[in-house]
Amino acid sequence: MAFVNWLKRRLVIIAGLLTLGYLLLPNVVVTVFSFNQPKGRFNYEWQEFSTAAWTSPCGVADLCGSLSLGLQLAAWATLGATVLGTMIAFALVRYRFRARGAVNSLIFLPMAMPEVVMAASLLTLFLNLGAQLGFWTILIAHIMFCLSFVVVAVKARVMSMDPRLEEAARDLYAGPVQTFVRVTLPIAAPGIAAGALLAFALSFDDFIITNFNAGSTVTFPMFVWGSAQRGTPVQINVIGTAMFLVAVLFVMAGMVIGNRRKKQKA
């Protein structure tokens, strides 16, 4: 009975931790199988321990090429979407103008649309225009679908900004450019950074829209998709594990810095 009571009190914690386990299980498998030495082409069964893949992560043809292409694309898409999205966010929060509702809907729709619909319609456009599918069509598509997410992230931050800070800067005879660079931008920076980070992650990991509009260009997710049919090299697991570790380190570093700032202010 005591045990049942103990269980009852901790039911939420146990259920929550089980879900967390479900979320992390594939990552554990990816990490473990990055040390596997598969016998055949498919890395689905545990054979024996080996660090071969870790010592030659680029040992598979085209893998690192697709990785660097994906990173370049994500960088440009992030830049494009962040600049365009930040401008839209400022316009939406700071100005009253006609058609605000329509603009809001246009921003919202790409997020509420199944990716496959967007991907397919963009492909019909490119086919109709006779555009050459490749780097540029992917970049256009990525900027398009990342844009809305940046707008939402930046908007949230700009809304909580006190406009009086900028008024104060102006009262102190700062010009519009000076006000923007020295006051507005630093305050909005966390929102812009969040938007940019989101755009980068979305673009780098996007498969569906890229699959439709890439032509014969191969980004990293496209490489993984192709290799799923031919047999996945262990190196894919190595890169997956490395990405996970880098992300955890980055987020933790960010939190440590954030906490230190908070303490300094206090």
Next chain:
Amino acid sequence: MSTGTLAEAEAPPPLAPAPATGKPPRRRGRWTPYLLLAPGLIWLLVFFAMPMVYQASTSVQTGSLEDGYRVTWHFATYWDALSEYYPQFLRSVLYAGSATILCLLLGYPLAYLIAFRAGRWRNLILILVIAPFFTSFLIRTLAWKTILSDGGPVVGALNTLHVLDVTSWLGLTAGDRVLATPLAVVCGLTYNFLPFMILPLYTSLERIDGRLHEAAGDLYARPFTTFRKVTFPLSMPGVVSGTLLTFIPASGDYVNAELLGSTNTQMIGNVIQSQFLRILDYPTAAALSFILMAAILLMVTVYIRKSGTEDLV
């Protein structure tokens, strides 16, 4: 969908005119907002809205790849596509719906745990929820192939517990296999979209004032009653946006059905993808993707009306 409502509700009051400071109030350029909006909006109009128009026109074209297509207002394509592929449509709704419900059931305890019980572990658990995002989702989905592999520990355990007998009988699995069955696809979908459920749930739970729980307790509400009458209703915004964020992408997904399923578990995304990229039957593909879009808009609108939270989106 009333899309503008949230923005309107959250928007700060219009800026007060600059108080008299001696110098004349700065005239804000009347054209500034339009100049700020123009580049991004043009991008969205050209590469989001215009493609929809092109697709609409493609869906009513006839012809062939060799001779070219011409708009003939051939609406029968829609009917043909629907009558041929309605099983895939139904399956998409069914799989995405099951995945959404599973996400809610699995995600709620974790979101609750992070919001109320995690204490100093809160940030760590949040990181662990977000971090898997950074491993390509294709790699993680492929990992499910290993986890659910025939004769693997998971399948073995389910077999020993006779779970697979029940699920086979229900038609969710086939014999001793989990891979290439509906169960595997739903499992993959649930996994892939779970964070999209957890994060909105967490955000809305976190906003709840803990004193409300104390008050409920003081009024002799049992924990479950407190949850049913206080916590859950207050978390409705998170439930609604979480279910939308899971259901919409899940219903258009074709990666899980392709990697974890078989030809018997194809969803509508798989059909659209193969019509567009392999069979090259553009009118049918365009019609299918329009039907999917219309169906989702319809379902989402009804859902938002029913849940009475129209100004959330």
